[in-house]
Amino acid sequence: MIEIKDLSHDFKIGKKGRETVIPVLKNVSFKVNNGEIVTIVGRSGSGKSTLLNLVSGFIRPKEGEIMINGVKTSSMNETKFADFRIEHLGFIFQSFQLIPSMTAYQNVELPLILKGIKEEEGKIRTNEILEMVGLSDYQDHYPGELSGGQQQRVSIARALIVNPPIILADEPTGSLDSETEEDLLNFIIKLNRELGITFLIITHDDKVAQIGHRTIELRDGKVVEEVYANEA
Numbered sequence: 001m002i003e004i005k006d007l008s009h010d011f012k013i014g015k016k017g018r019e020t021v022i023p024v025l026k027n028v029s030f031k032v033n034n035g036e037i038v039t040i041v042g043r044s045g046s047g048k049s050t051l052l053n054l055v056s057g058f059i060r061p062k063e064g065e066i067m068i069n070g071v072k073t074s075s076m077n078e079t080k081f082a083d084f085r086i087e088h089l090g091f092i093f094q095s096f097q098l099i100p101s102m103t104a105y106q107n108v109e110l111p112l113i114l115k116g117i118k119e120e121e122g123k124i125r126t127n128e129i130l131e132m133v134g135l136s137d138y139q140d141h142y143p144g145e146l147s148g149g150q151q152q153r154v155s156i157a158r159a160l161i162v163n164p165p166i167i168l169a170d171e172p173t174g175s176l177d178s179e180t181e182e183d184l185l186n187f188i189i190k191l192n193r194e195l196g197i198t199f200l201i202i203t204h205d206d207k208v209a210q211i212g213h214r215t216i217e218l219r220d221g222k223v224v225e226e227v228y229a230n231e232a
């Protein structure tokens with residue numbers, strides 16, 4: 001579960017002493033329950049990426065609190081957050097963020113290696129996950145030798161390999177054509193239904209927003225609307 005309470009954040013730009021403060025998030029509060037898909041929409045500049053970066057622990061909030069699975073993460077230091085992230089969170093990005101010099105297999109097994117799991121031990125799990133995303137036949141391909149949809153599946157496999165209870169996604173279909181987009185959305189729904197994975201997804205795209213059990217709208221850094229689509 002993700003619990004966000006009175007979260008506020010701003011950025012300072014410009015030279016020291018003459019900074020301009022850009023308020024981005026203002027008293028944002030909402031929850032994402034276990035097993036839910038929550039989508040966050042809002043115009044460009046409304047603070048969606050900032051919110052996701054705060055939940056991901058890539059930046060710390062100026063005010064307010066973030067709890068993930070009962071742990072207060074908003075005040076954790078970087079080292080602690082890095083350990084927490086690998087146990088609790090998976091990530092899917094618009095730009096896939098694959099390592100170009102590694103094969104699909106090597107990209108997928110990477111989190112296991114970072115976690116200190118021996119190569120031999122991780123082999124079964126890596127093969128299982130590649131099978132699950134339908135990429136067993138492509139495991140020796142480099143990202144440059146795969147289609148956009150296949151690359152996104154590699155990135156999902158990499159997110160799934162450590163069994164994260166929560167996946168955070170930033171415009172997951174932003175680089176895909178509409179047919180591949182639909183396949184990917186169906187796959188996210190399947191992961192949610194069959195494995196109970198909780199998703200928090202930010203998007204511009206109505207089709208993506210619609211897979212949310214709930215859609216939250218950010219407007220000028222505030223939550224202005226929660227549209228309940230269907231029950232989780």
Ligand SMILES: Nc1ncnc2c1ncn2[C@@H]1O[C@H](COP(=O)(O)OP(=O)(O)OP(=O)(O)O)[C@@H](O)[C@H]1O
Pocket residue numbers: 011012013022024042043044045046047048049050051
């Ligand atoms: N590191 C930063 N330094 C200064 N200002 C920033 C920084 N990151 C974001 N901002 C500002 O914060 C505001 C919100 O940005 P954010 O990227 O969160 O919006 P967004 O809703 O994700 O937009 P988009 O849909 O275009 O990606 C913008 O005005 C942006 O210029």
